Amino acid sequence: MPYPQSHKSKTKARILASAAELFSRKGFQKVSIGQIMKLAKMTHGAFYTHFASKEALYNESVRLTLDKSQTARLVKGPLSVQHLTDLVANYCNLQELVNKHEPGPEAVLFNEIGSEKEEIRTLFEASYSRMKKMLETRLMALGKLKKLPFANDRNVIADKARVILASLIGAVAIAKSLPGEAESKQVLTATQRQILLMMGVSENEAENMLHG
Structure with a gap:
């Protein structure tokens, strides 16, 4: 049974929050997808359900943090x-x-x-x-x-x-x-x-x- 849209939105938000925190502290090059997912308390495989690449995640996390x-x-x-x-x-x-x-x-x-x-x-x-x-x-x-x-x-x-x-x-x-x-x-x-x-x-x- 597929997850409801609200669940997908919440998990994506958790990934974005973790990414913003790590990118802020270490920069793009020094942060791995594994580190981001570990901080978000999610499996590495779940990443690609929401983002095509680390670059795509970086772009979205930057725009969101700046907008806030x-x-x-x-x-x-x-x-x-x-x-x-x-x-x-x-x-x-x-x-x-x-x-x-x-x-x-x-x-x-x-x-x-x-x-x-x-x-x-x-x-x-x-x-x-x-x-x-x-x-x-x-x-x-x-x-x-x-x-x-x-x-x-x-x-x-x-x-x-x-x-x-x-x-x-x-x-x-x-x-x-x-x-x-x-x-x-x-x-x-x-x-x-x-x-x-x-x-x-x-x-x-x-x-x-x-x-x-």
């Missing part, structure tokens, strides 16, 4: 510097990155920086472009309201968005590569602080946001 991320929800938030800086302060769950049991959603892509696989590079580029566009839109809107300490010029805004993303992505990549937890956390906190200051947040406010 804070980045995807930013456009629905209030138009205020506080909202944007709150997101930056918690971007990609940076503070939780130190806790290996809670990798941030965008971390699934940070492991793939410089990947030679064209499919993965395409996903990374699409994610970067989407996040950059989102930041530019919010920064431009806040600039029109005179709520930012820099010119409301498209080129200036684009560069600010690039700086924010490059700083965050670089900080996460470095922090994940350092063996010492204390220095990793310092790298993340220092990067967030500088971004908040660039956004016009006072030093006292930045400290409260990062340590409050």
Whole structure:
């Protein structure tokens, strides 16, 4: 007797959740189908009922985790510097990155920086472009309201968005590569602080946001 559709949906969701967790921690190359299915508490053979390949699973898990991320929800938030800086302060769950049991959603892509696989590079580029566009839109809107300490010029805004993303992505990549937890956390906190200051947040406010 075949399984009902609801059962298939639940088992597929379990595989996707396990895949997202492992890909976030280790990257595409270092994760096997067997490891994913073991974490999902399912047999290896059940994998191909839902996915044609590890690449297909990776693609779907990346898209789902990004869609659920804070980045995807930013456009629905209030138009205020506080909202944007709150997101930056918690971007990609940076503070939780130190806790290996809670990798941030965008971390699934940070492991793939410089990947030679064209499919993965395409996903990374699409994610970067989407996040950059989102930041530019919010920064431009806040600039029109005179709520930012820099010119409301498209080129200036684009560069600010690039700086924010490059700083965050670089900080996460470095922090994940350092063996010492204390220095990793310092790298993340220092990067967030500088971004908040660039956004016009006072030093006292930045400290409260990062340590409050």
